Each structure stands twice: as structure tokens, then as C-alpha cells.
Amino acid sequence: MSLARKNIINLIPYQTGKPIDELRRELGLKQIIKLASNENPLSGGSLCARTAIRKALTEINRYPESSCFYLRRVLCQRLRLKPDMIIFGNGSDELIDIIIKTFVEEDENIITADITFLEYQILTQIIGRRLIKVPLRDFRYDLKGILKKINKKTKVIFIANPNNPTGTYINERELKEFFKYIPGHVIVVLDEAYDIFVDVSDFPWGNNYLRYKNLIVLKTFSKAYGLAGLRIGYAISCPELISYMERVRPPFNVNSLAQIGAVAALKDKAFIKKTKNIILQGKEYLYSQLSRMGLRFVPSATNFILIDVRRDGQNVYRGMLKFGVIVRDMKQYGLDNFIRVTIGTSFENKKFISILKRVLTERG
Amino acid sequence: MSLARKNIINLIPYQTGKPIDELRRELGLKQIIKLASNENPLSGGSLCARTAIRKALTEINRYPESSCFYLRRVLCQRLRLKPDMIIFGNGSDELIDIIIKTFVEEDENIITADITFLEYQILTQIIGRRLIKVPLRDFRYDLKGILKKINKKTKVIFIANPNNPTGTYINERELKEFFKYIPGHVIVVLDEAYDIFVDVSDFPWGNNYLRYKNLIVLKTFSKAYGLAGLRIGYAISCPELISYMERVRPPFNVNSLAQIGAVAALKDKAFIKKTKNIILQGKEYLYSQLSRMGLRFVPSATNFILIDVRRDGQNVYRGMLKFGVIVRDMKQYGLDNFIRVTIGTSFENKKFISILKRVLTERG
Numbered sequence: 101m102s103l104a105r106k107n108i109i110n111l112i113p114y115q116t117g118k119p120i121d122e123l124r125r126e127l128g129l130k131q132i133i134k135l136a137s138n139e140n141p142l143s144g145g146s147l148c149a150r151t152a153i154r155k156a157l158t159e160i161n162r163y164p165e166s167s168c169f170y171l172r173r174v175l176c177q178r179l180r181l182k183p184d185m186i187i188f189g190n191g192s193d194e195l196i197d198i199i200i201k202t203f204v205e206e207d208e209n210i211i212t213a214d215i216t217f218l219e220y221q222i223l224t225q226i227i228g229r230r231l232i233k234v235p236l237r238d239f240r241y242d243l244k245g246i247l248k249k250i251n252k253k254t255k256v257i258f259i260a261n262p263n264n265p266t267g268t269y270i271n272e273r274e275l276k277e278f279f280k281y282i283p284g285h286v287i288v289v290l291d292e293a294y295d296i297f298v299d300v301s302d303f304p305w306g307n308n309y310l311r312y313k314n315l316i317v318l319k320t321f322s323k324a325y326g327l328a329g330l331r332i333g334y335a336i337s338c339p340e341l342i343s344y345m346e347r348v349r350p351p352f353n354v355n356s357l358a359q360i361g362a363v364a365a366l367k368d369k370a371f372i373k374k375t376k377n378i379i380l381q382g383k384e385y386l387y388s389q390l391s392r393m394g395l396r397f398v399p400s401a402t403n404f405i406l407i408d409v410r411r412d413g414q415n416v417y418r419g420m421l422k423f424g425v426i427v428r429d430m431k432q433y434g435l436d437n438f439i440r441v442t443i444g445t446s447f448e449n450k451k452f453i454s455i456l457k458r459v460l461t462e463r464g
Numbered sequence: 465m466s467l468a469r470k471n472i473i474n475l476i477p478y479q480t481g482k483p484i485d486e487l488r489r490e491l492g493l494k495q496i497i498k499l500a501s502n503e504n505p506l507s508g509g510s511l512c513a514r515t516a517i518r519k520a521l522t523e524i525n526r527y528p529e530s531s532c533f534y535l536r537r538v539l540c541q542r543l544r545l546k547p548d549m550i551i552f553g554n555g556s557d558e559l560i561d562i563i564i565k566t567f568v569e570e571d572e573n574i575i576t577a578d579i580t581f582l583e584y585q586i587l588t589q590i591i592g593r594r595l596i597k598v599p600l601r602d603f604r605y606d607l608k609g610i611l612k613k614i615n616k617k618t619k620v621i622f623i624a625n626p627n628n629p630t631g632t633y634i635n636e637r638e639l640k641e642f643f644k645y646i647p648g649h650v651i652v653v654l655d656e657a658y659d660i661f662v663d664v665s666d667f668p669w670g671n672n673y674l675r676y677k678n679l680i681v682l683k684t685f686s687k688a689y690g691l692a693g694l695r696i697g698y699a700i701s702c703p704e705l706i707s708y709m710e711r712v713r714p715p716f717n718v719n720s721l722a723q724i725g726a727v728a729a730l731k732d733k734a735f736i737k738k739t740k741n742i743i744l745q746g747k748e749y750l751y752s753q754l755s756r757m758g759l760r761f762v763p764s765a766t767n768f769i770l771i772d773v774r775r776d777g778q779n780v781y782r783g784m785l786k787f788g789v790i791v792r793d794m795k796q797y798g799l800d801n802f803i804r805v806t807i808g809t810s811f812e813n814k815k816f817i818s819i820l821k822r823v824l825t826e827r828g
Contacts, residue, residue, distance in 0.1 A: 103619075103651060103678070104708035105569050114715045119529045137527050144522035153721075154518060158508035160693035160725065163501050163686070165483045190554050190695075193714055201590055205469050206570065219714075226565055226712050227591075255467075287467060314467070322527070329524035329720035331554075344468035348590050350557055350583075351478045356693035357517075357721055361524065 107228050114222055118426045132424040133451055135442040138264070138294070138323055138404045141378065142445075145326025145361075146371040152364035153357050164356035171359045174366055175334070179307060184339040187346055190353045192293060192320040192333030195345075196258070197223050199316060199335075202348045203287055204229050204255045211249050212258040213241050215266065215433050217291065220258040239266040239398045239406070243278045250286060257282075260291040261306075262298065265433055265440045267400025275304040279312055287341070289316045293333075294402035296324030296372060297379050303401065306336065313338045321358070323403065324375055325365040330358035379403045382443040389453045393460075404442045406430070409460065413439045419459035425452055471592050478586055482790045496788040497815055499806040502628070502658070502687055502768045505742065506809075509690025509725075510735040516728035517721050528720035535723045538730055539698070543671060548703040551710055554717045556657060556684040556697030559709075561587050563620060563680060563699075566712045567651055568593050572619040577605050579630065579797050581655065584622040603630040603762045603770070607642045614650060621646075624655040625670075626662060629797055629804045631764025639668040643676055651705070653680045657697075658766035660688030660736060661743050667765065670700065677702045685722070687767065688739055689729040694722035743767045746807040753817045757824075768806045770794070773824065777803045783823035789816055 102109055117136030124132060144150055168188045176183050189195035196219055204210060209230040212220045216236075224231040232254075234245040241259055250257075262269040270278075282288055290306040306317030320333035332354055335345065365371070386405055390397050396408040409416045416439055417429035430438040441452060466473055481500030488496060508514055532552045540547050553559035560583055568574060573594040576584045580600075588595040596618075598609040605623055614621075626633040634642075646652055654670040670681030684697035696718055699709065729735070750769055754761050760772040773780045780803055781793035794802040805816060 101649075102708075103649070103705065104566055104711075108566050108708055108711055111711045113711045116527065116530045116715045120526065121529060121533065122531075125533075134526070139527065140525045142525060145525040150521045150524070153521060153524075157514045157517060160514070160517075161504045161506060161509040161690040162484065162498070163480065163503065163692040164695070165485060166480045167486075169485065169489075190719075191714075191716055193716065197714070201469075202472050203467055203469060206592070228570070285465075285467070326525040328527040328716075331528070331716060331719040341467065344466070344472055347468075347472055347475045347477045350555075350561070351480045352555055352557065352692075352695060355554075355695040355719055355722065358719065 107225055111222065111225055114218055115432055117428055118421070120426070123421060123424070123426060127422065129424040132426065133444060133448045134426040135444050135448060135452055136426045136428045137328070138442045139328050140324060140326035140375055141448060142326060142375060146365045146368040148364040148368040148371070149327065149361040152360050156357060156360045159356060162356070163352050164354060164359060166351045168354055168359050171363050174363050178366060179336070181336060182339065185336055185342055186334055187342050187349060188332065188334045188354045191322060191331045192291065192318045192335070193219050194353060195318055195333060195335045196220060198345050198348045199256060199289060200224060200227050200229060202345045208253045208255040210256045210258065211246055211254055213263065215435065217260045217264045218432060236266065240268040241270055243270065243274055247278065247281050250283065254286050256287045256289060258289045258291060260293070262294045262400070262402040264294065265404070265428070265430060266398050266406050267402050267404055268398060269298070269300065269303055269401040271302040272304040273302070275309070279309070282314065284314065287314045287316060288312070289318060291318040293318065293320045293323055295319065297376065297402040299380060300401050310336065310338065313340070316341060321362045321365060324372060325362070326371070326375070327358065327361050327365055330355070330361050332358035332362050378445060379443050382446065382449045385446070385449050386441070386443060386453070393457065404440055406438055406440050408438055410437055413437055416459055419462065420455050423455045423458070425455045427452070471589055475586065475589055478582055479796055481792055482785070484790070487785060487788070487790060491786070493788040496790065497808060497812045498790040499808050499812060499816055500790045500792045501692070502806045503692050504688060504690035504739055505812060506690060506739060510729045510732040512728040512732040512735070513691065513725040516724050520721060520724045523720060527716050528718060528723060530715045532718055532723050535727050538727050542730060543700070545700060546703065549700055549706055550698055551706050551713060552696065552698045552718045553713070555686060555695045556655065556682045556699070557583050558717060559682055559697060559699045560584060560622070562709050562712050563653060564588060564591050564593060566709045568619045572617045574620045574622065575610050575613050575618060576622040577627065579799065581624045581628050582796060600630065604632040605634055607634065607638055611642065611645050614647065618650050620651045620653060622653045622655060624657070626658045626764070626766040628658065629768070629792070629794060630762050630770050631766050631768055632762060633662070633664065633667055633765040635666040636668040637666070639673070643673070646678065648678065651678045651680060652676070653682060655682040657682065657684045657687055659683065661740065661766040663744060664765050674700065674702065677704070680705060685726045685729060688736060689726070690735070690739070691722065691725050691729055694725050695719070696722035696726050742809060743807050746810065746813045749810070749813050750805070750807060750817070757821065768804055770802055770804050772802055774801055777801055780823055783826065784819050787819045787822070789819045791816070
């Protein structure tokens with residue numbers, strides 16, 4: 101008899117994008133590019149962040165400030181929010197766990213899409229709650245379908261906007277319409293991990309919807325801000341919901357270098373501007389190349405593209421690995437014939453296209 | 465009606481030791497010493513760790529390796545363990561949460577002491593499991609009392625060894641005897657956060673008891689290794705229990721700089737030696753001073769001392785704050801007349817004694 105809980109034994113853990121070092125160890129390749137985890141492609145992220153971290157190393161023997169005091173202050177000024185409307189996490193993934201633990205009782209359920217960020221499902225299963233998955237329509241969240249599934253026991257709805265791994269988004273009109281029908285006992289979580297890259301005009305920034313007291317907006321420093329290695333994200337909501345989440349938050353969940361790096365990265369506007377330009381240019385390039393190759397892809401509002409390779413995506417993924425190019429196959433999402441590629445630097449995008457051509461030709 | 469779960473509304477969150485910066489902001493003091501969180505007193509921890517981190521900053525835009533590959537390798541060599549017998553956490557606190565989520569079903573219970581590391585209780589309550597608290601005897605874990613409380617629904621026993629906040633420990637003989645009566649369905653967790661400081665000869669190092677397949681040993685880099693700010697700890701157990709915990713572990717829970725800092729800190733034996741000497745000397749000094757002052761204290765096997773100040777400990781704590789000395793009152797532990805002091809550098813210990821004398825005299 102196993103000592104583990106029943107729902108842990110049946111759990112399929114999250115598979116991460118393959119780390120560069122791991123592929124280096126396995127194949128001994130010198131030049132490797134990783135377009136697998138939707139990271140900022142600029143090495144080391146913001147120079148301001150690195151400089152600030154260097155200066156702070158003399159304090160790593162001390163526990164971090166639990167309140168993230170300085171980061172909270174800068175962020176509140178930037179977003180024009182009161183300090184008690186923000187909570188920080190060890191990446192925004194941790195905040196998903198905190199939301200479930202804080203709000204969802206044992207007999208309550210959670211709704212999300214069938215093809216979306218896998219952690220909603222995994223964390224729900226770990227805590228042992230019921231998850232209702234509503235199929236995407238044309239690779240987009242089906243908000244009407246979600247509304248139909250809401251019942252008395254529904255407590256949280258997770259919406260990744262833009263959605264990962266599809267890159268699609270819910271627009272202003274759709275979100276406003278959606279909120280009209282959300283009952284007061286249901287919390288809507290808008291996960292905006294990919295917000296900074298958004299290049300469409302009708303995107304419904306969660307910050308503008310905080311009049312809804314049952315809205316939680318998730319943000320991260322792991323993507324555009326270039327701090328994935330440090331692990332820091334945050335949630336915005338009304339003071340009441342934040343205060344409950346604060347009770348569940350582990351006291352030292354955000355390390356001190358992440359706090360310091362995030363303050364500096366927030367102030368480094370030139371870095372964000374540069375990042376956005378690189379992604380926009382890269383997206384145009386990839387769109388045109390993929391079209392020329394006759395490959396169908398899902399138009400993306402953010403920094404990654406879901407591509408239909410019309411054959412087993414795992415094989416394509418493995419084929420590309422041998423040439424030092426790491427992308428993501430979509431088997432775990434049930435999209436067997438797809439890969440997802442993160443938009444990288446110009447050099448990386450070109451290499452990706454050339455290796456993709458090679459692998460697709462080889463495998464006919 | 466609140467949207468939060470019932471057991472969250474009743475939760476009393478963990479109170480952290482007061483951060484130096486917070487006191488500085490509040491009182492504008494220049495010189496502050498913190499002896500409140502049992503940290504390594506050497507500023508910046510190991511120089512080797514800081515140097516290694518500086519070199520690694522160029523990769524912070526990438527997610528950390530989920531496997532902690534390099535740290536795992538070094539640690540396995542050091543401890544002569546197989547790689548699948550270790551799991552890493554965002555501090556060892558996270559591993560407590562992972563243990564509960566992995567093993568304890570809704571109708572099962574957890575046993576620990578009444579006065580011990582508060583996170584056992586807080587995390588049990590957050591997940592919504594039943595906690596049985598067995599009173600200490602003479603400030604020590606009462607293992608016989610714990611054995612009497614085990615029933616069919618007991619799944620985990622948390623034992624902090626040495627115990628925090630008392631500094632007492634369970635010895636080899638007691639632990640061996642205890643294990644004789646532990647049923648196969650019960651997992652014993654030995655939390656050895658303060659192991660490196662232990663200065664007694666009959667301490668039962670958890671690593672030596674891994675023949676018990678239902679033992680989990682918790683370790684941290686936050687104390688002797690001087691990396692509290694980076695957040696990293698680990699658990700050792702048999703491959704089966706570790707494999708279940710790995711399913712529950714968030715994929716990017718340990719940031720990349722913590723991984724790199726820990727590798728370097730592990731190799732920096734001179735730093736650990738220096739640290740141990742400082743603590744040993746400081747302990748002798750504090751023992752003799754406290755005795756001269758006629759204050760009762762609990763003899764400690766590690767780097768902090770629980771002191772009976774024979775008046776309200778919160779008042780003493782607040783009185784010392786005004787002089788820039790941060791210790792810990794013990795109200796949250798139900799020890800109203802006690803403070804806990806971390807052993808610091810020679811300078812810090814002297815300052816602590818002088819301010820303690822002053823505050824105790826003032827308050828009669």
C-alpha cells in the first residue's frame with residue numbers, strides 16, 4: 101500500500117521546457133538556443149537588475165523582508181494601487197496554489213479551459229478539488245461555455261489571457277459581457293503572465309477591471325521583465341481577497357534578490373522597450389517564414405506561436421534538439437501535431453526556421 | 465459572507481522576526497543588530513557563494529533547472545546518497561507543505577509538539593488537516609507522549625531536532641527507542657534546520673537512520689550556510705517517498721541563484737568552521753552572562769537560547785527594539801515570559817547583554 105494520497109499517485113507532473121544545460125550535458129553541443137519557455141531572449145535580462153542584485157549580495161545571510169516593502173512601494177506607485185491590493189509569490193505559479201488553498205473548499209469546484217496553462221489543473225488535483233475543463237473554440241477560451249458550467253459550487257475560474265499555449269486572447273467586449281453573468285460567489289482569475297508583449301488594441305487589462313471585487317489579476321516578472329531564474333510574480337485584487345491570501349502565503353516565499361531585481365527591472369523602461377521591439381520584429385519574421393513554408397499557425401497576441409507541423413510534434417521536437425534548438429512539443433496539452441515556439445532574437449528565429457525546415461524535410 | 469475558506473479565516477499567520485530595514489524605517493536608527501531569526505551572523509554569508517552568484521547573473525532570464533542538477537550532484541557526493549533520495553524546496557518550509565499535500569488525506573492527522581516550529585501547525589491548518597499537539601516535557605519533545613497519541617489515522621509526525629524555539633534535542637537512544645514503536649503507516653519527519661550548530665555528541669543525525677523507509681529528514685541552507693535570503697532547503701528520504709513528493713513539488717520552486725549559491729556554500733568548509741566557532745564562543749559568553757544576571761535559560765544544542773526574563777517578554781522585546789536590538793518574544797508560542805535570542809558575533813552578543821541589562825533594570 102502506498103503512503104501517498106490517492107490523487108497524488110494519479111498525478112502527471114508538469115514537464116518543463118528542456119534546460120540549455122541539460123541538452124549540453126546530453127549531446128555535448130556548444131551552441132544551443134532555447135525557444136521553449138517563453139522567456140525574455142536577452143541574456144541576463146535587465147542590466148539594471150543585475151547591478152542592483154550585485155550590490156545586495158551582502159545581505160543574503162538574512163531572511164528576505166516578508167512584505168516585499170520596497171518592491172511593493174514602487175509597484176503601487178507605478179500601478180496607482182494601494183499597498184494592500186498586492187501580494188507577491190515565488191513566481192505567479194505559487195499564487196495559483198495560494199488562491200486554491202485560500203478560497204476553494206473541499207466540495208467546491210474550479211473552471212478553466214481544456215488547453216491552457218497546465219498548472220491550473222495540476223495544482224487543483226494536488227489540493228484535491230474538482231476541475232471542470234471547458235474546451236477551447238478556435239483555440240480561444242469559450243467564455244459562454246464557461247458561464248454554462250458555473251454552478252453553486254463553483255468558486256474560481258482561471259483564465260490565462262493571453263492564453264498559453266495558444267497565444268490567443270479575450271478582448272474587452274468579451275470580458276465585459278462575461279462579468280455581467282458572474283455570480284458574487286465566484287472569483288475570476290485573469291492570468292496576465294504575457295501582458296507586456298500584447299500588441300493588440302482591444303486587450304482588456306485586468307487593472308482596469310478592479311471595480312469587480314471578485315477579480316484577481318496575476319502578473320509575473322518571469323517573462324518580459326527577464327527574471328525567470330529569480331522566481332517572482334504578484335497578484336492584484338481588492339484588499340479583502342488579498343488579506344485572505346496573505347494568511348496563506350508562506351512568510352519567506354520571495355527571495356531577497358528577486359525583490360531587488362524586480363525593483364530595478366520595473367524602472368528599466370529601455371529594457372522593456374527593446375524587448376517588445378525584438379518580439380514584434382521576430383513575430384513578423386516568423387509569421388512570414390511559416391506562411392511561406394505553408395504551415396498553419398495560431399495568430400498570437402504575445403511572444404510565442406503555436407504551430408501545426410502536420411506530423412507528430414514530439415518527433416519534430418526531438419529532431420530539432422539534435423541541432424541544438426529547443427522548442428516545446430504539445431503532447432501534454434493533447435495537441436499531438438503541434439509545437440510551440442517562443443519568439444527569440446533575430447539570430448535565434450532564423451536558426452529556428454532553418455532547423456525546422458531541415459527536420460520537416462527529413463521526416464517528409 | 466466571506467469568500468475565504470473557514471479554516472483560513474481563523475488562521476493566525478506566522479510572525480517573522482523583525483527585519484533590520486523595517487526597524488530602520490520606523491525608528492531611523494543607524495546601528496541595528498538582529499538576533500531574531502537564527503541566521504548566520506556573518507554578513508553576506510560565504511564569500512564563495514557570493515562570487516559564484518555574481519558569475520551566474522547572466523542567466524537570470526532563463527527558468528532555473530527544475531532538477532537542481534549541479535547542487536544535487538554535489539550534495540549526493542557529500543552525503544553518499546543516490547540522486548533520487550533528495551528533493552529541494554524554496555526553503556525547507558516549502559517541503560513541510562509538500563509533505564502534508566503528498567501524504568496526508570483529508571481524514572488523517574498529524575502529530576507534533578505544542579511548542580515547536582509554528583509552520584507545522586499553520587501549514588496543517590491551511591491544508592485543512594487535523595493536528596495533535598503533544599506538550600513538551602521540560603522544554604523537550606515528549607516522544608512517549610507522542611507514541612500514545614498515534615492512531616490509525618496518524619500519517620505524519622513532525623519533530624524539530626534540535627527544537628525551535630527551545631534549543632533542546634532528542635538523543636540517539638531516545639530516537640532509536642521511538643522508532644521501535646512507529647507503525648508502518650506513519651511517516652516521521654526529522655527537521656534538522658539547526659544541525660550544523662549542534663555541539664553534543666549523542667545527536668542522532670537523520671542521515672544515519674535512512675534504513676527506516678518512513679523517515680524524512682529536512683535540511684536548510686538558511687541557517688549555518690548563510691543563505692536565508694536565497695530560500696533553499698532539501699529533504700532526504702527513500703526513493704519512493706521522494707518520488708511522490710516530486711509530483712507535488714512546483715516545477716520552478718528553487719531559484720537559480722539559490723542553487724548556485726548552495727553549491728558554493730557547501731564547498732566552503734572554512735566558512736562553516738568559522739561560523740561554528742563564533743557560535744560556540746558566543747554561547748559560552750551568553751551562558752556566563754545570563755547566569756551572572758540570575759536569568760534562567762534553556763541549555764541549547766544549537767545557535768539560539770530561550771531565556772526566561774521573568775516578566776512580559778513582549779515588553780522586553782519592545783524595550784530592546786528602541787536600542788536597535790531585535791530579538792524574539794515568545795508570545796506566539798505561549799511562552800509569555802520568555803525571549804529567544806540568536807547567538808551572534810562577539811560584538812552583537814555584548815550589545816545584546818548590555819541592552820538586556822538596561823531594559824530589565826528600567827522595567828524592574
